Amino acid sequence: MATRARKAPPLRIVLDASQSAPLHKQIGEQIRRAILERRLAAGTKLPSSRLMAMELNCARGTVLTAIDHLIAEGYVVTRAGSGISVATNLADEMLIPPGVVGQPDGVVAGEPILPKRTRALLSHKPVMQSPAGAPLIAFPIGQPDRLAFPFALWAKLLAQEWRKPAWQVAGVPHPFGHPGLREAIASYLAAARGFACEPEAVVVTSGVRQSVSLFARVVLEAGDAVWIEEPGYPGMDEALAAAEIRAVPVPIDDAGFSPEAALALAPNAHLAVVAPSHQFPLGTVLTLQRRLALLNWAKRTKSWIIEDDFDGEYRYSGRPLAPLRALDQTGRVAYLGSFSKLLFPALRLSFLVLPASLIQITERIMEAISTPASLLGQGALARFIADDHLAAHLRRTRLLYASRQQALIASAERHLTGLLDIAPDPGGMHLIGRPHRDLEPAFNDQATTAAAAAASVRVSPLSGCYRGSPQTHGLLLGYAGTPEEDIDPAIMRLQHVLGGHRQESQPGPMQRCSATQSR
């Protein structure tokens, strides 16, 4: 039974008192490595603890502690009267060949082999890099003002919520989120967007993408087609792909999304994703006729509509049309909203209002198909809404953003006439600069975006919002998150870039307008 013990080679243990690891850990680790790397073969007898302590110039107890751990871990075994030896049940093939010894953590022999679907995603998503050095100023898309949000109040609400959290909240929560927040959202929608919904229908999510994937996952089969707007929010097709849904881009016209054009492209689609209140990126408002036609299609074909109420809160003149959800008589519309763009992006709280017929179904399978949103800020946000801080914040930022839009237009009139045509928009958080007709034939928005970035100005290419051709070129200028004093300097740099445009029109890496957009 007891094989003849092999004589131990010198252990070559080196102790380093300056290391943070205690000496017994250093000893144990080095013996462990020696075993794994086959420098200490199976059955090899270790020197006695007394001898090792002498050689290492440390207390014998230190060596014994190390040996105890190695015994507990199964690396060495002890037999009465015959001392300590390396375990014999660590079969050779399990051990690490000497070739790979000593590589630092995480070092890998080569590039990992990746599946096709991952490689496909990588080819679509180039690394976006700003030029080394100066940070970019101005014009991020979908960004609120960084100072307008009352963070001191927010900190107070968070602290109030968590000092003594309700057990139901700190414990295992409902997958749809904090009950108080779901109620606050329902009341807010009734007052601000004019439709009644049960708090039970509200699902708190961590973003518009999650809302879209979740809903598509519930109502559609893998491989089904969905109509999306072309151009549109670039995250949308990714969100649908996550639910294994095929997005069919439908070109929008002056009246917005056209159900007729959509039917011609993909007659069998059973879901349409639209942003009727203020289309992204064009700002088009879906006409009442189209709204009714779309609802009629959904009803007739038992299909679904996702209404992305993009920018619905920011309207500076005129009156918004009623949302589709308010017109929906047959329960075919899921309504999406997001707080990240209204308050601050890191909030990562959005919501989805389900059609009543899907509430229980989604509740039952939610945790299997989606990760519920973090509850950390939900109670604070509920108070923020219910105590009318949200309404006050929206009133303040509406004035702020309206004045920023005006400043942008005034600055463009001063500096960009004959280069870029920028029309005002009664709503939203960005404007579109279209090349003036003199500039047009040579204008490439990807190249201009790269050139602007080189001049430390952030703009986003309109063409990046298209999935296919034909692409219209233009620049998206987000003004909401741009401090007013940055607008004129940024526009002047842009003037310089556009003036010298015809000399340098090599597009850099393809950029998509989603990069700075957090929803």
Next chain:
Amino acid sequence: MATRARKAPPLRIVLDASQSAPLHKQIGEQIRRAILERRLAAGTKLPSSRLMAMELNCARGTVLTAIDHLIAEGYVVTRAGSGISVATNLADEMLIPPGVVGQPDGVVAGEPILPKRTRALLSHKPVMQSPAGAPLIAFPIGQPDRLAFPFALWAKLLAQEWRKPAWQVAGVPHPFGHPGLREAIASYLAAARGFACEPEAVVVTSGVRQSVSLFARVVLEAGDAVWIEEPGYPGMDEALAAAEIRAVPVPIDDAGFSPEAALALAPNAHLAVVAPSHQFPLGTVLTLQRRLALLNWAKRTKSWIIEDDFDGEYRYSGRPLAPLRALDQTGRVAYLGSFSKLLFPALRLSFLVLPASLIQITERIMEAISTPASLLGQGALARFIADDHLAAHLRRTRLLYASRQQALIASAERHLTGLLDIAPDPGGMHLIGRPHRDLEPAFNDQATTAAAAAASVRVSPLSGCYRGSPQTHGLLLGYAGTPEEDIDPAIMRLQHVLGGHRQESQPGPMQRCSATQSR
């Protein structure tokens, strides 16, 4: 051009001063409905505002406000000299037929038509309901103590973080999470779990499921096979299904997960998901031999391992084996941990440590395939870890849970002898009660779980952790989240339930042990 205006029928508008909606909204809404429901046909002339105000007994300005909105929305049109009439471009087919009129919001004609994959999920996930009335006491799985966490300190850290947040944090954050938290996690792992990793390798996620889906999505093709432990954490196959991966359950034995058995079942798998430190639900520790064999397989076949360090932090005696990640020489192991179970479930913060070769790749496609975790608590958690509050919390709860486990065993010895055999466990947060041999042939853990719930005690059926047969029956008793004073009363009720077990063994709806487990 101007069609002959049709005479208006009586409008039958009813104003209700007790409603919160202002009168002009009530008027507008009722005219809008009348148009949509075709009670007011296209081209119909509306009564004059003066007349309407008289009939409704309200100010003329109220009526004019309502009409203005209807004009802006496109429902009615005005022509000089001919008053207001219903728009003619609302084609008949777009309008809502009278049949569906008057349904309250959200009412739907019938059950929605659901895709196959949703129906499949629904059939697996029955609605779990506690009996009406009394709340269940004792034995939730995966739940920490509700009072042990220092919420006052937490509230302070949250408030500190958000009073004046760094713009980089409040703005568009890195998809892998808060840099401070990623650094704190890396330091914590080095100190507590004995392996070095770069903060860049740490991805903050909102749960173990998200970590698993994300990793599987990056390294595997749709339809690929993955080895999982049988029995095991029921969320695991759902998380893999979300990445379109086929989970192959591999029965575990006394030495834990067997790579040999796994190879026999699915030789082409390229990912293994294991919980080596304390298997869920059995508590088995994967032997060193098996650990090395698994690492060797991964290296030889260029495959991957997800190491779910389940319950790694709760060990009451003995010494844990080194994690697979610490033994991994070739960068094939992704390591998972979760804070939700250590601190409080609503936190919903977990993490995934990527192999070095996958960091950049995952960074580039993260937002396309997964929703980054909320940043709200990440800064506070970073401080909680870095300032050693986590270590202190773990020391306190280790003592607390060890004493709860003892109390549970003592109580079971008093009341369950001859009914349920409960062995101690050197780690974890739950124990398994196995039917005593007298009870065994008739024992059904699903039926017992239902009977216990009827007696207001929460237990979880061991059989619910199996995906296939053969199933072993037993009860999971989570003690960590059970106040000590609840243990004895709950065990006495269980004694009563088990004593009367042979009379009433109709299983209720199939229950899975995941229900109370939030990770």
